[in-house]
Amino acid sequence: MFKKILFATTASPACDAAAKIAFELAEKYKSELILYHVFGVPSHGSSFSITDYLTGEKDDAGPDYVEWVKDEMKNTYATLIEKHGEPRFEILAGIPSTEILRFARKEEIDCIIMGSHTRADETGAARFRGIVGTTMQKVAQRARCPVLIISRPCATCFWYFNKIIFGTDFSKASMSAFKFAFKMAESIGCKLYLFHALDIDTSQAGVSPGQKSIEDKIAAARARLEKEYVSQMNDFDNYEISIWEGVPYVELLKFARETSGDLIVMAHHTRDIDPDEALLGTTVEQVVLRSACPVASVNRPDRL
Structure with missing residues (x-):
């Protein structure tokens, strides 16, 4: 590895x-x-x-x-x-x-x-x-x-990782993070969680979207996860897709605790800019500071 x-x-x-x-x-x-x-x-x-x-x-x-x-x-x-x-x-x-x-x-x-x-x-x-x-x-x-x-x-990740959580916002940088997470899960033979936090926008007059709207967005996010990531995993079937709604870093941390995740893998940043110019993204920064398990920040695909 x-x-x-x-x-x-x-x-x-x-x-x-x-x-x-x-x-x-x-x-x-x-x-x-x-x-x-x-x-x-x-x-x-x-x-x-x-x-x-x-x-x-x-x-x-x-x-x-x-x-x-x-x-x-x-x-x-x-x-x-x-x-x-x-x-x-x-x-x-x-x-x-x-x-x-x-x-x-x-x-x-x-x-x-x-x-x-x-x-x-x-x-x-x-x-x-x-x-x-x-x-x-x-x-x-x-x-x-x-x-x-x-x-x-880390109370759970002794010797090696059993449960790897890949958190994505579908940015270009997230693809490098996915490749690293998948390669580790495939090599180890452990479970890979594909996680996306649906950031529900309530900025319009403070009105929250209806349940139907949320369900449509969840279905769209699931379809995108399958298209962009699952399609690259060939015969690997030890994975699970999870989509929660809320503040991304909060939901990711809650999910990691609930599943007793051993490793969280995320993109270093989310914007499509030169990696050398990108500051640590707010979400990954908050996850790093609060996570009970290690967090892998992936910036480039160079040495995956």
């Missing part, structure tokens, strides 16, 4: 949930696991000093410092290393998002795994939403491979 998995980590408690899944997936699929840590922004002079991008503190970043960081990472993940095997470590200075993307392209990484944020804030904190707009936002925006984002410990 994945030849190379890149786990981008700050080696802080905020990345613990992502670390567990990264190690487990790598062992399950016999992938090469690379632990990638960018420890600070280098100075513009000739010295080896760096500024830690989390604390703002300055350090001398010579070879001894790099080895010290590597030893600290080994200590941090000692339990996982003992259980699943030692990964490859890559540690350097730079801008985190830039270095992660550069390394992923150079090494032809098949999947990037990372947490949704870098600091252990409470999920309900007012500033929590803003944290998503930094490293993870930039990596998901420009990555040429799927980005698996884990914001909480």
Whole structure:
């Protein structure tokens, strides 16, 4: 499934949930696991000093410092290393998002795994939403491979995924997400849910559409799901179509909880624009922050 998995980590408690899944997936699929840590922004002079991008503190970043960081990472993940095997470590200075993307392209990484944020804030904190707009936002925006984002410990997805939920709004970008979701479900042999949330428009004088209108829209959405996605699945029949009406991210999260979904796959964005210019879509951003299971953001079909 994945030849190379890149786990981008700050080696802080905020990345613990992502670390567990990264190690487990790598062992399950016999992938090469690379632990990638960018420890600070280098100075513009000739010295080896760096500024830690989390604390703002300055350090001398010579070879001894790099080895010290590597030893600290080994200590941090000692339990996982003992259980699943030692990964490859890559540690350097730079801008985190830039270095992660550069390394992923150079090494032809098949999947990037990372947490949704870098600091252990409470999920309900007012500033929590803003944290998503930094490293993870930039990596998901420009990555040429799927980005698996884990914001909480996953209670259901041990070892591998049993139930994959593909959430679509029928945008062009959603096709790449579908191909990834289907390929995973087919390879694993697990169930694939094709989910669409019908966003009922009540903006016209505050009048909600009638039941007949809603049923017609649901029937049209089902027909479109079958035409655009089911038609590409050949003999694969372990799937289910679900269409709910309401606020898209709310309904998708409710559906994932009800079905005990192990993985949600979504397009990184919904508008038909250059992926390099597309910001993380509102729906996927809200799902990432609130989902109890990992969320795969798919930007391009390059490495599916």
